[in-house]
Amino acid sequence: MTKTIVRFGLLIVALFCLLAISKYWWISGDLSVELILSILALVFFWIGVWISKQNAVKQQNNSIVLDALKGKEIGLTTRELEVLSAMSAGASNKEIGEQLFVSESTVKTHVSNILVKLNAKRRTQAISLARELQLLKK
Amino acid sequence: MTKTIVRFGLLIVALFCLLAISKYWWISGDLSVELILSILALVFFWIGVWISKQNAVKQQNNSIVLDALKGKEIGLTTRELEVLSAMSAGASNKEIGEQLFVSESTVKTHVSNILVKLNAKRRTQAISLARELQLLKK
DNA sequence: ATTAATTTGGTACTTTAGTATGAGTCTCAA
């Protein structure tokens, strides 16, 4: 959470700098209007892309990417999404626990909650449903 | 693919319109520079977010398709591929047996053989590996 | 500041999953 605040803080600072520079260019008349607007558009476009990507939970180990925003819509918590991701990579409860530094009991609790939220009977079905819901991407 | 092209086409048209409007505003002096730049920045920011999301969500089809030829290359038999397919859809051994009109014991045998052939410890891992091997599509 | 939600973890239990082993049937090619 703190990370997010810092990230957005830096972002806003950067935005103000860019706006200030844009205005300076505009007043001094060094650059054409089209160019200034284009640069501004491009920069903000990429910032949008970047922010959007930051919101995706990425698992480095098996390259399975999860749509965190979509997950939240469905009602899955951050931790549950992490468990779901590891689960879909084929990890056992014990292995998931080791990966996330929690006990197997905790993982079982998370898995149970995931099954209820996705209305699945088994973990394999949960994975299948998550894929149908476009929650898991490859 | 066609969809993507259409989408980007519309996007580019929209961008040009916006740039033109921005320039008009700038020349006519109806709005302040800050406002114009801010609006432009905001719009492009959201376009960036939108594009990023569109690129993330690609898979529409959820039906499980299996590459039988590829499966045979790996050494999986026809029946094993059928079991693997049902397995990846989230079915239990019992349910797979009902689907294929065989006993649960038979399914267990098939599953065990699949695990050996794919070098997997669990069925979830087998599904994950099958996906990596492009054996399971979508 | 105080609810509300999340995360963590435990015990005890039932249900599935998976292994090991053996064996019968069927098909197809040598």
Add this chain to the structure above:
DNA sequence: TTGAGACTCATACTAAAGTACCAAATTAAT
């Protein structure tokens, strides 16, 4: 026709997975 491979099924077992409780610590939100 004989043997290999595929498919079938069973028993007995061990290992995971999953459920149903409970409870505490942490974090987010109002």
